[in-house]
Amino acid sequence: MKRLLAFFLIISCIFTTGCWDQIEITDLALVIGTAIDKGDDPDNKVVLTIQVANPRMFIPGEGGGGDGEKAFWTATGTGKTISEATFGISHRVPRSLFFGHNRLMIVGEEVARDGIIPYLDRYFRSRETRPNLYILVARGRGQEILETNMATFRSSGMALINMFDLGNNHTVVPVRLVQFVYDLTSACQAAVAPMVQVVVQSSVSIEEAKHASRLQTLSVKGLAVFNSEGRMVGEMNNAETMGLLWIRDWAERNQLTVPCPLDESEASVDLDLVGSTTKTRVEIGEDGIPRFDIELKVVFDVAEHFGEHMGMDQSWYINSLEKRANTVIARQIQAAVSKAKALNADVLGFAEEVHRQHPREWEGLRNNWSDIFPLVEVTVSSISEISTRGMSAENPDNSLKVLK
Amino acid sequence: MGDGKISQRQLAYLFFTILIGTIFFYNPQIVVGTTGQDGWIAYLIASFWGILVALVMVALGQRFPDQTLTGYIPNILGKPLGKILSLLYTIWFLFIGGGVLAQFANFMNTTIMASTPKMVFIITFVAIAFYAVHSGLEVVVRVNELLLWVIVIATIMVVILPWELMDLRRMLPVGETSIGRLLATSLIAGSWRGEVMMVGMFLPALITLKNTARNLIETVFLVGVMLIAVEISLVTVFGAHLVGDIEVPVFNLARMISTARVLDRLEALVLIIWVFATFIKICAFLYCTARATADTMGFQESRFLLLPISLLFTAIAYNQTVDPAKFVDFLLFTWPGYGLLSFELVIPLFLLIVALWRGKREKKV
Numbered sequence: 205m206k207r208l209l210a211f212f213l214i215i216s217c218i219f220t221t222g223c224w225d226q227i228e229i230t231d232l233a234l235v236i237g238t239a240i241d242k243g244d245d246p247d248n249k250v251v252l253t254i255q256v257a258n259p260r261m262f263i264p265g266e267g268g269g270g271d272g273e274k275a276f277w278t279a280t281g282t283g284k285t286i287s288e289a290t291f292g293i294s295h296r297v298p299r300s301l302f303f304g305h306n307r308l309m310i311v312g313e314e315v316a317r318d319g320i321i322p323y324l325d326r327y328f329r330s331r332e333t334r335p336n337l338y339i340l341v342a343r344g345r346g347q348e349i350l351e352t353n354m355a356t357f358r359s360s361g362m363a364l365i366n367m368f369d370l371g372n373n374h375t376v377v378p379v380r381l382v383q384f385v386y387d388l389t390s391a392c393q394a395a396v397a398p399m400v401q402v403v404v405q406s407s408v409s410i411e412e413a414k415h416a417s418r419l420q421t422l423s424v425k426g427l428a429v430f431n432s433e434g435r436m437v438g439e440m441n442n443a444e445t446m447g448l449l450w451i452r453d454w455a456e457r458n459q460l461t462v463p464c465p466l467d468e469s470e471a472s473v474d475l476d477l478v479g480s481t482t483k484t485r486v487e488i489g490e491d492g493i494p495r496f497d498i499e500l501k502v503v504f505d506v507a508e509h510f511g512e513h514m515g516m517d518q519s520w521y522i523n524s525l526e527k528r529a530n531t532v533i534a535r536q537i538q539a540a541v542s543k544a545k546a547l548n549a550d551v552l553g554f555a556e557e558v559h560r561q562h563p564r565e566w567e568g569l570r571n572n573w574s575d576i577f578p579l580v581e582v583t584v585s586s587i588s589e590i591s592t593r594g595m596s597a598e599n600p601d602n603s604l605k606v607l608k
Numbered sequence: 609m610g611d612g613k614i615s616q617r618q619l620a621y622l623f624f625t626i627l628i629g630t631i632f633f634y635n636p637q638i639v640v641g642t643t644g645q646d647g648w649i650a651y652l653i654a655s656f657w658g659i660l661v662a663l664v665m666v667a668l669g670q671r672f673p674d675q676t677l678t679g680y681i682p683n684i685l686g687k688p689l690g691k692i693l694s695l696l697y698t699i700w701f702l703f704i705g706g707g708v709l710a711q712f713a714n715f716m717n718t719t720i721m722a723s724t725p726k727m728v729f730i731i732t733f734v735a736i737a738f739y740a741v742h743s744g745l746e747v748v749v750r751v752n753e754l755l756l757w758v759i760v761i762a763t764i765m766v767v768i769l770p771w772e773l774m775d776l777r778r779m780l781p782v783g784e785t786s787i788g789r790l791l792a793t794s795l796i797a798g799s800w801r802g803e804v805m806m807v808g809m810f811l812p813a814l815i816t817l818k819n820t821a822r823n824l825i826e827t828v829f830l831v832g833v834m835l836i837a838v839e840i841s842l843v844t845v846f847g848a849h850l851v852g853d854i855e856v857p858v859f860n861l862a863r864m865i866s867t868a869r870v871l872d873r874l875e876a877l878v879l880i881i882w883v884f885a886t887f888i889k890i891c892a893f894l895y896c897t898a899r900a901t902a903d904t905m906g907f908q909e910s911r912f913l914l915l916p917i918s919l920l921f922t923a924i925a926y927n928q929t930v931d932p933a934k935f936v937d938f939l940l941f942t943w944p945g946y947g948l949l950s951f952e953l954v955i956p957l958f959l960l961i962v963a964l965w966r967g968k969r970e971k972k973v
Contacts, residue, residue: 563781
């Protein structure tokens with residue numbers, strides 16, 4: 205009897221593998237990016253667009269663009285809420301939508317300007333979506349971003365993910381949803397998110413030019429600034445974004461173009477960022493208004509000397525470049541500060557610094573920070589250092605003008 | 609059950625698992641939610657409460673080395689009053705044990721198994737725990753010796769791996785929360801740590817009582833260190849104000865792990881911690897309830913009580929599932945009073961004082 209029971213127990217193992225509510229991967233629609241926009245219908249204000257990847261197209265050697273098989277497809281649904289819009293999509297998609305690989309939250313500009321807060325909840329409450337996804341604001345409609353068929357990458361969603369996974373690169377600033385929400389809910393009550401737009405592909409092959417009227421691609425440029433109500437109130441351009449990166453100590457891979465000390469109007473020298481550290485010192489003035497002293501230590505390499513004369517062999521030339529770098533950094537920081545002040549959005553993390561360095565005084569400033577922030581003074585003291593000249597000392601041409 | 613003997617190390621391991629068991633469910637959310645980035649101070653004070661409980665229980669245990677907590681209460685307080693208190697302790701074990709199971713089932717539903725009925729988790733766990741405890745206490749502690757290492761390694765991984773998203777400056781400023789608030793929060797956090805009170809039911813199973821106090825203090829303190837590490841990781845990744853707003857912060861912490869695009873989606877680590885620790889914890893509560901019932905009713909043997917008590921556990925766990933807002937309310941306002949301020953610290957302390965005052969010691973039968 206016991207043996208019989210044991211036998212049946214062992215045999216039953218063969219038939220009971222796997223989960224009872226499993227879904228085959230071919231029945232799943234793997235969502236890699238979502239975009240939210242505002243609809244015209246007042247009852248269905250949320251327009252959700254999803255981009256679903258075709259996993260076969262991402263396996264090297266297989267699929268690979270043959271037979272017109274697409275790398276992705278998009279679908280759009282509308283509803284009162286994001287979840288309702290999701291169900292709207294599933295009426296038309298014969299697969300189970302899976303948001304576990306969703307790594308993009310693209311916010312249409314209209315949504316961003318009207319206030320983003322109601323749209324955040326779903327992304328935190330969902331079991332599948334992870335709050336470490338990237339948030340970005342579309343110039344125009346978010347839907348267009350996901351619908352773009354790029355020449356440079358298989359799918360626009362994957363392209364953006366890839367771009368952000370590389371980290372801070374020049375003024376491309378990847379912002380994760382947790383970081384965004386942290387900034388929005390911290391003492392600063394303001395946050396930034398990178399902006400993305402559809403642009404015409406800068407160069408196409410003759411073949412491609414024949415088929416499509418105009419090939420499109422995506423461009424990530426500038427930062428959208430959100431204020432304490434979660435509304436997008438403005439944008440930061442490249443210089444202001446650089447300033448923000450210096451202040452928040454986020455700069456990773458970056459470059460600085462400074463005018464050449466000998467020929468300021470014509471020649472430029474390009475400096476590659478090696479590393480930088482930023483310390484913000486807060487002092488509370490006698491009038492109760494905090495003053496910020498931003499101290500930077502930056503190390504550069506020379507990346508390019510775009511000019512017609514020598515100079516790299518001279519110590520004073522290098523020193524002059526360092527001083528010019530300091531000036532450019534200070535200008536960028538002040539640009540970011542004046543933009544943040546003009547928008548009255550403390551995206552520079554100043555409130556958090558006051559909170560950390562002067563917790564007692566912060567109690568008094570907390571409730572009227574929006575009145576005080578436009579009044580704060582910022583001083584910059586940066587120390588730049590050029591460590592190498594790259595792989596060449598001088599422009600390799602013997603017609604260079606020799607320095608006197 | 610009750611026949612086998614366990615070693616000092618096994619007891620310390622057992623209590624490490626018991627103390628760490630349910631702590632990852634609601635505890636960080638509540639503690640960081642009320643004290644912000646100063647949560648670690650509250651945890652430090654909570655360690656003190658836990659150590660106090662451990663010392664009181666060991667002092668009591670040394671006066672009655674062959675009896676369990678519910679066994680010696682009538683010796684201290686006299687028959688009618690003592691029996692009533694023993695019965696109350698029995699009910700405490702039953703309800704908290706059921707609550708642990710209910711929380712576990714609730715969180716399995718919240719996190720990954722959304723559509724699996726709660727009863728599946730509850731019955732599976734009670735059945736395995738029944739089997740384990742029925743085989744004897746030494747079986748449970750032996751299993752725990754293996755499981756604890758998995759739990760500890762998984763916890764360390766969850767704490768360290770999201771390092772890419774950490775910003776240590778989010779721990780500043782230190783000491784922003786007022787002392788009163790820290791103390792109040794430490795009572796809530798300490799109620800979890802105060803579960804070390806259950807050691808009163810295990811002391812007679814020990815081979816010797818030598819070093820027990822030191823081992824338990826170390827255990828309570830190490831659990832505190834682990835919790836502080838969890839708190840620091842949570843605050844540096846999410847920021848203090850966000851931790852209070854998200855459900856199951858530790859699980860969310862594991863969801864944030866994406867190291868070098870290789871180590872990704874490690875939520876399973878948290879589930880390992882939950883499943884293993886809840887299992888051991890349910891075993892401990894089942895054992896305590898059975899022993900306490902036997903002591904209160906005056907039975908020598910307690911093994912035959914396991915089956916009816918297991919059924920009670922199932923029923924209580926299933927019926928304790930209330931809405932999450934109400935449950936957090938219970939943890940905030942009722943649990944400290946039900947835990948540290950009565951059954952875990954105040955009553956044992958009172959018992960110790962009475963025992964000292966009346967010079968009560970174990971009567972040799």
